[in-house]
Amino acid sequence: MAGSSALAPPGFPAELHAGNRERLVAALRGHLSGSARPLRGLALLQGGEEQNRHCTDHLELFRQESYFAYLFGVREPGFYGAIDIASGQSILFAPRLPPDYVVWMGEIKPLSYFKDRYKVDVVFYVDEIAQVLQDKFSEHGKALLFLLYGKSSDSGNYSKPATFEGIEKFDTDLSTLHPIITECRVIKSDMEIALMQYANDVSSEAHIEVMRQVKPGMKEYQLESIFLHHAYMYGACRHCSYTCICATGENSSVLHYGHTAAPNDRTLNDGDMALMDMGAEYSFYGSDITCSYPINGKFNGNQTIVYNAVLKAHNAVISHMQPGVKWIDMHKLAEQTILESLEKENIIHGDIGAMMARRLGAVFMPHGLGHLLGIDTHDPGGYPEGLERPKEPGLSSLRTIRELKEGMVSSYLSD
């Protein structure tokens, strides 16, 4: 089979997550010092729980909550994690599993296993949280817990602050942690970028395999299946960053096609364009790759015009983006480049400046130009406090309008 040239999956990068914790501790210390507050307290996060499907005992395959994954890299459900701001000490709390777990779910691992795997300083059981925090961190009165509570600018939903039996014995702070950890996530470390590069390499190979096999008469979902298989079989990627969008023909104009109500079920026709928007995830870090091509391998005239217009916008953005540039300007540059190409090809007529002022570009690109990418496909931090989402057509869809900084990672020309 073509494409069986497996990329070697990296081992679990515990140091990456230790680095993320160090970054958070430094940021929290800087913030507290800057506000003349004492360096006391712990950041406390609650990991995700396995979910049953409705009332049944069907367990959905668990994927860790993203902030928890960022700091601890823990793949198992039911954990808590804490970081002491003064000492930098990191603590995991593991669920105490019932004896029959070993029959149904597998080995009950000792706490030392989690200490070794996740490179934290110490591990206790979840039912010991209140006692541990009280014994070790309450010398000067009640310990202070910084809990994660804040709004996602993509979903409008709020993260759920950690809760445990006995939490009322502690002081809690709900406002400090979320913006600071979110800002940490915006700037990727070299280790994070290397992991994302791997997920991108796997996805690229899988896209190429799809291109090799695509032909008229196939179903869109078969392209999804080829991608998923290639990414898992040869890249060890069990999850994707998002549901595969395998859009052909007119479906290509639907930004988030492929979900249950539009399930990649069209038959491919000779002459169709395909828009393949798929990205694998490896060890929590994702990728997001969209490519368009004619399924019979030959662009017709109109397909060439549109493809080249998008390619030109893509290249314009790449050549202009650098630290200091504002992302909203990159969005406008893409829009303008597309309008210019369409004008040149006599598809639209008029003054480009006037079109831009009237926001005509939003007709051809209703989504924002890309988004921050990381542990989430739409990684958080697009609109930190003080930055307002634009209201104008097209611009209002931008998931960020930030000034670019070294270490930011974005997808572009996709949503």
Next chain:
Amino acid sequence: MAGSSALAPPGFPAELHAGNRERLVAALRGHLSGSARPLRGLALLQGGEEQNRHCTDHLELFRQESYFAYLFGVREPGFYGAIDIASGQSILFAPRLPPDYVVWMGEIKPLSYFKDRYKVDVVFYVDEIAQVLQDKFSEHGKALLFLLYGKSSDSGNYSKPATFEGIEKFDTDLSTLHPIITECRVIKSDMEIALMQYANDVSSEAHIEVMRQVKPGMKEYQLESIFLHHAYMYGACRHCSYTCICATGENSSVLHYGHTAAPNDRTLNDGDMALMDMGAEYSFYGSDITCSYPINGKFNGNQTIVYNAVLKAHNAVISHMQPGVKWIDMHKLAEQTILESLEKENIIHGDIGAMMARRLGAVFMPHGLGHLLGIDTHDPGGYPEGLERPKEPGLSSLRTIRELKEGMVSSYLSD
């Protein structure tokens, strides 16, 4: 590629779900008449909702709630459905989608689309529920709504009764519907069995493809990937009935291996046995197939003994099961057959009757012998009212102890 002999996926079987509704109406009428209650009221169910992953805008791929799927076969999220008991009239309520749905998610389908696809009598919008139920079904005072509320004997969780704005204007009954619809689901119609046969055929082919490709040095998850790909690519099965269990070596003794904390990540060694427990789902109906084999293709002595002991139990159950037989007796037959084989091979010594009385079989088969299978892997109805779960080791894991009836479908020798 081997195995590319695609099975032709059946079209969407709207009649199957119409048949399920007819069965429910008949059962409800019988129950009401039997209790001298008037034939009035509607069964009202709320379908599932798409879920975001934690606070993000990551949408999990939606799979319909199983009772709702049983009656209506609706794949889209956000629906309600009602069936009038007196007339048998069926009504769907579709969510009213925002105008920008068309840009992001796809075509906004007219109500007539859902009427045609799901073969119901009439379709309204969800925001019209209270009005429609009041206008059409409240001639003789408040309309009576039979809501779904009851406990799953597998998870211990309760189904969530439908709720909507204005529900306080109606009479509601929380106790009647659940046991009756659950009992309907226990006995499969010919159309249901045909669909399950298709899911089983696809899964069988996918298992065979895994057998063809398995060899030492591979990772367990690669076997999962092969199965998933084969079932989707050639069988149109986007979902599986449960997370794939690709257990090799000592992992084979873990009943529900393969989840996030034990993620099919062992490397296969020459001489290993594989236990592959995987089943595809098609149009909501599932399959559950387990097979065991040596990955190098040759059983060694001990592997032969154990394999043959299980095969003999398997054959004994198949030759004895028939309507009228109690499932708990089939479980005991399997246990006894295994103990006899092990005794004959000098692995255990003593009197089989005494072993059975002391429940020694539970050591070798800690799970129950199979379970009802359908829209859920562990289909409901194993313990209808009046039937108590046994307390003895092994028997306490039985998901049903019922007397077999024509139309019941069970997996066997698996959990």
